[in-house]
Structures are given as structure tokens and as C-alpha cells.
Amino acid sequence: MTNSNTPPPPPALTLVEKLYAVHNINSLVPEKLDLQESNYSTWSYFFKGHCSNFNVLNHIDGSTSTSDPPTDEWITADSIVKSWIFLTLSPTLRKRMISTNPASAKAAWDTIETIFQENKRTRTVALKGELRVIQMGDDTPDAYFSKIDSIITLLTDLGSTMDDDDIVTYAINGLSEKYESLAQIIAHKDPFPDLATVRTMVTTEEMRLRSKQPILSTSTTSSSPQVLLATYPTRFKTTRTNRERRCP
Known part of the structure; x- marks a missing residue:
């Protein structure tokens, strides 16, 4: 009910x-x-x-x-x-x-x-041209590859795609000189790696290069010899003065 x-x-x-x-x-x-x-x-x-x-x-x-x-x-x-x-x-x-x-x-x-x-067409041409001449310069590997990813995303939004091998080639060509040996290795890999693999390889190489940078010892700093040079003339002058005082 x-x-x-x-x-x-x-x-x-x-x-x-x-x-x-x-x-x-x-x-x-x-x-x-x-x-x-x-x-x-x-x-x-x-x-x-x-x-x-x-x-x-x-x-x-x-x-x-x-x-x-x-x-x-x-x-x-x-x-x-x-x-x-x-x-x-x-x-x-x-x-x-x-x-x-x-x-x-x-x-x-x-x-x-x-x-x-x-x-669309104007932006696509400009972005592809930017990718072809991209340079790493003083950027870190993360900043460099993030810039490449950003361009690829913009091209995708415009409905345009690029061959993966071409993208990797542009990325390799734009690497800094310190990665020249690595770039040669990547360029001759078979099969050709994708962009994510190249990014990992460059990041790993960056870590290796940093670990090899020399660490200066405190005993070899430029201040040590300066101290010796500063004290030597003073001691020499004092000794000479004392001898002169002992002379009759």
C-alpha cells in the first residue's frame, strides 16, 4: 500500500x-x-x-x-x-x-x-624547420629532449607527423660536441633506436662524464704557494736583520 x-x-x-x-x-x-x-x-x-x-x-x-x-x-x-x-x-x-x-x-x-x-600549414612548416636545425647548446639532456618532445606534441596537435628515424637523426645532429663519440655510436646502431632510447643513452653519458671530472685537493690549491711566497721574504729579512745586530 x-x-x-x-x-x-x-x-x-x-x-x-x-x-x-x-x-x-x-x-x-x-x-x-x-x-x-x-x-x-x-x-x-x-x-x-x-x-x-x-x-x-x-x-x-x-x-x-x-x-x-x-x-x-x-x-x-x-x-x-x-x-x-x-x-x-x-x-x-x-x-x-x-x-x-x-x-x-x-x-x-x-x-x-x-x-x-x-x-595549420604555416605552423607545421615552421615547427618542422625548427626541429631540423635544433641545437643542444648548453642545455641539459633533460631540457634538450623536452624541447624536442614539445615540438613533436605541437605537430601532433596540428595533425602532422614525422618519421621516427628523421626525428632521432635531428636529435643526434643537434647534440653538443662532448657527445660526438656517442652520436657516432647511435648513428650506426642497427636497428636504429627510438627517441626514448637515445634520451636514456645521452643522460647516462652525461652522468658518466660528470663522474670523471677531477676533484682538486686542498693541498694543491693556488692559495698554498701564495702563503709560502708571502712568508719567505719576511723570514729572510728577519734573519738578516738579527745577524746585522750581532755584528760588532
Whole structure:
């Protein structure tokens, strides 16, 4: 028997109410889209996943068409999704998007995709050129290979890949002179090692070279002879003076 005093369950939230409940979109889409970072792939991954969770993915991918005319709920939901896009852009890109004034979330999404496609080729050529001439200089092995990893990640975000052997070759060519012997060994290895293996080899060589650095003994420091030189003339002068005093 049902208890008549049991309160009815609360009504389910509408789609728009669920969307309004999102107070901080940047905590759900942690990647700020930026042309300089070339992080479109990462940003779109987070953004699409968030839209899918709220069942509004169709507002950006055009998978379903709107009703004709669109309902008030659809228009409101589309406006919220468009605001999510703007809030997850870098300040520079946001200003650029405001000037285009897209009419819908789908229009905003397509505009961003076009911007990054146009920028893609230029960035890809520049990054590949940077990798070809990369030099270790005074960097530590960790800093040097982290720089290479960063370039590879940016190229991946741009949808571009490079042959692994080419990447290793560029990394070897850019090593400092003290690794010249090791570079020759790596270059003639068969099979050719991957970048992670080369990184380990260079790091190990760095540790070996450091362990071979001479440690100066305190008895051979430059201060010791200076002390002797400073005291010798004084003692000599004192002895001579004493002899002169004993002379009649």
C-alpha cells in the first residue's frame, strides 16, 4: 500500500536548466584554445566530450537539424553552447571571434576550425624547420629532449607527423660536441633506436662524464704557494736583520 504522505519526486530538470547549472565551463574544458599553442585537437576533444555529456553535441557537429522554426528551448541551448565556446578561447582569439559575430554555436565552431586549418600549414612548416636545425647548446639532456618532445606534441596537435628515424637523426645532429663519440655510436646502431632510447643513452653519458671530472685537493690549491711566497721574504729579512745586530 502506497503511503499518501510520501512527497512526489521532484520534476526532472529540463535541458536548458541543466545547461544553466554549469557555472564554470573552464573546469570542464580545462584547455584554453590558443593559436600560439596550436592546441585545437586537445581543446576540441574536451569540448566535444562535455557537449556529449549534456546531449548538445548536435549544436556544433550538425548531426541533427533544428526544427523549423526552432523551438525556444533549442535557441536558448544553442546560445549557451556558443557562450561556452567563447569562454574557452584565449583573449586574443576571443576578440577575433567577437568581430566575426557568429549567429549560432555551429557557425562559431566552423569559424574556429577554419582559422586553425589556415594557420595549420604555416605552423607545421615552421615547427618542422625548427626541429631540423635544433641545437643542444648548453642545455641539459633533460631540457634538450623536452624541447624536442614539445615540438613533436605541437605537430601532433596540428595533425602532422614525422618519421621516427628523421626525428632521432635531428636529435643526434643537434647534440653538443662532448657527445660526438656517442652520436657516432647511435648513428650506426642497427636497428636504429627510438627517441626514448637515445634520451636514456645521452643522460647516462652525461652522468658518466660528470663522474670523471677531477676533484682538486686542498693541498694543491693556488692559495698554498701564495702563503709560502708571502712568508719567505719576511723570514729572510728577519734573519738578516738579527745577524746585522750581532755584528760588532
